[in-house]
Amino acid sequence: MGFALSKVPGGVCQVRVEGQLIVGNRQELKSVVQEAVDRGERKFLIDFSQTGYIDSSGLGALVSLSKKVREQGGELRLAGLNEDLRSLFELTKLDTLFAIADTPEQALAGF
Amino acid sequence: MPDFELGPAALRLCVRRTPVPGPGGSFVEVSLRVPSDVGCVEEVVDLVDRHCCQGQCIASRRFRFNLRVAVAEALANAIIAGNGEDHSKVVLVHAELKDDVVLLSVTDEGPGFDVSALPPEPDLPDLEQSNGRGLFLIRHLVDDFYFNPQGNSICMTLRRH
Secondary structure, X not given: OEXXXXXXXXXXXXXXXXXXXXXXXXXXXXXXXXXXXXOOOOEEEEEOOOEEEEOHHHHHHXXXXXXXXXXXXXXXXXXXXXXXXXXXXXXXXXXXXXXXXXXXXHHHHOO | OOOOOOOOOOOOOEEEEEEEOOOOOOEEEEXXXXXXXXXXXXXXXXXXXXXXXXXXXXXXXXXXXXXXXXXXXXXXXXXXXXXXXXXXXXXXXXXXXOOOEEEEEEEOOOOOOOHHHOOOOOOOOOOOOOOXXXXXXXXXXXXXXXXXXXXXXXXXXXXXX
């Protein structure tokens, strides 16, 4: 469980959400990304391939992070959402706010 | 709504699983006392999910997903908005597990809120807003829900479709 950040080719910071993204750990994700932004990173890919569920706090954390990254001239993309997770983004219309790719590889290809 | 006696905060999660005979066949009741700590939410969701989906009970993938998100939402609301993350208070989770339906209630020790002020159709916040989606999600993920008149307890119905 947790958030594993790695730098992948293309200068993208890939963060794997292993487990859930919910009220109890959203702050940890925000800290991981914010620290990378403070180090000068500008491209982020949040990978949900290993994620079970997300609650509204988790969605809110992503909205907040996306805004911060954009304010620094960067971009935050999402990938690897299963059918259930994708339905949450569609239900809340957040699929219109984020660039969402089916796989991390597809998201990285267009960065 | 369950008739709980609210007491001092439990140090550990405690589950009580009781078979209850009923006119439509027996069902199982599960009760948990949860500390007012958002760090407990994932563990409680896992417990509720496990109890709701064990044995011969039918539980589709979508049912389990909706159940987990709805319980996480209700718990977060009870711990943060209801109990103000006061660790001396607890949240009580009660579930009636039946063959075709799960009835879940989440009760906090807070003062509640004006239930009559709730909009019949919770709106989505602006896309850039980081909060305000909790009740909207519950409304769309469960088959039915209501608050008690005091506003400190939510009861949710999820059918096993």
